[in-house]
Amino acid sequence: MSDELDLLRAANPVRSGEGPWRDRPLSAHAERGLNRLLHSKRTKRARRRLVLRAEAAVLVLGAVLAFTFSDIGAGAAVAVPVALAPQAGAPSVSLDRLARRAEARARAAGAADGPHRGSHLQSWYASVGAGPGAAPSAVVPEERVTRWRADGSGFELVVATDPRHPGRRVIDDTGGRWRTVKDGKVLHRKTYPAGPADGHRGLGARTRPPTDPEALREQLATLYGATGRTTPQLLAALSALLQQWTPGPRETAAIVRVLADAEGMRPAGGVTDRLGRRGQAYVYDGPDGAMNATRQMVVLDARTGQFLGTEITFTKDLPDFKIKSGEVLSYEAWMP
Known part of the structure; x- marks a missing residue:
């Protein structure tokens, strides 16, 4: 758990005391969203594991909980795909x-x-x-x-x-x-x-x-x-x-x-x-x-x-x- 907390803290670019993100009670909209997340059937079935996935690089926090279906075990790991290689010398369309x-x-x-x-x-x-x-x-x-x-x-x-x-x-x-x-x-x-x-x-x-x-x-x-x-x-x-x-x-x-x-x-x-x-x-x-x-x-x-x-x-x-x-x-x- 300490490793997961360290990862979240490192990924969060906003300090708790800054701007609109400073500590304060949740709004009604945020509270409803949190309750849906905590109590949804999919979340209960999900593997509780902190991972980096696509949203890790594009959301403000940079790291999120990725939920995968419960029947995908650790043995389902496969090789990482090779990155796409654009043809830099070819004509480009703006x-x-x-x-x-x-x-x-x-x-x-x-x-x-x-x-x-x-x-x-x-x-x-x-x-x-x-x-x-x-x-x-x-x-x-x-x-x-x-x-x-x-x-x-x-x-x-x-x-x-x-x-x-x-x-x-x-x-x-x-x-x-x-x-x-x-x-x-x-x-x-x-x-x-x-x-x-x-x-x-x-x-x-x-x-x-x-x-x-x-x-x-x-x-x-x-x-x-x-x-x-x-x-x-x-x-x-x-x-x-x-x-x-x-x-x-x-x-x-x-x-x-x-x-x-x-x-x-x-x-x-x-x-x-x-x-x-x-x-x-x-x-x-x-x-x-x-x-x-x-x-x-x-x-x-x-x-x-x-x-x-x-x-x-x-x-x-x-x-x-x-x-x-x-x-x-x-x-x-x-x-x-």
Whole structure:
């Protein structure tokens, strides 16, 4: 426990006596959120273990509790993936130019080309132990599908991908029905009936993403935590949004424009993502919190602006966590 507390203290960039974060009673909203966290069924099933995952580099605190499903044991650790390598010498597309392309595509979109609730992604997060003798491990890559209807009904499906075949899809929708293939292990499957929103069908899942960039910034701040509007907060908030919604052309244009206006995002060249798709890489390697030890990459389709994926890598050695510069902290690959 002392090692975990030391990690949290080191990761917190704000002193307890400073600004709006100084010690004080919780607001009613914060108290409700804390109660949901402490008493939710998923939290009770979760493995009580302090780890670094994608949010560790992009949230203000820099380290969070990562909850994984109880049937994933320590034996599920796999090799850390190799970082994506953008072709720095190849022609790059600026975010501003790509935003204009996405905006032109949005203007040609039809009424049926709106967003839909839910998402489909493959993700992988490192799990890093702290303290003497702690051995770093890695969570098996997961493929996750969520779908929600206007009446609140929907489903969640999480399947472990085969680590020997990175990027191979293990979820199939042949005939319009989702099913798992034989080489995928189902980690979580749940169907929700129609009814009022709960923790799985909360305000984010019910609030359609705006098509106006400024309105999108406001939503990312109010619903997804990008209150300071820093680039790390923005990237974390976009990831959270994309886990709730799959954007259409108009929402995609707003996302690319928000990225184009973000401080510190620079083009890094063409790249092939983990699903074999060609895209343009955009990198942020500015301040990321207490440790300032990561590079965050966003991969976008150079023709449409579609959000293809993210990757976070370490930019310096962190001996206390047995981390070397260049190692991958997390990746997310988004699918339609």
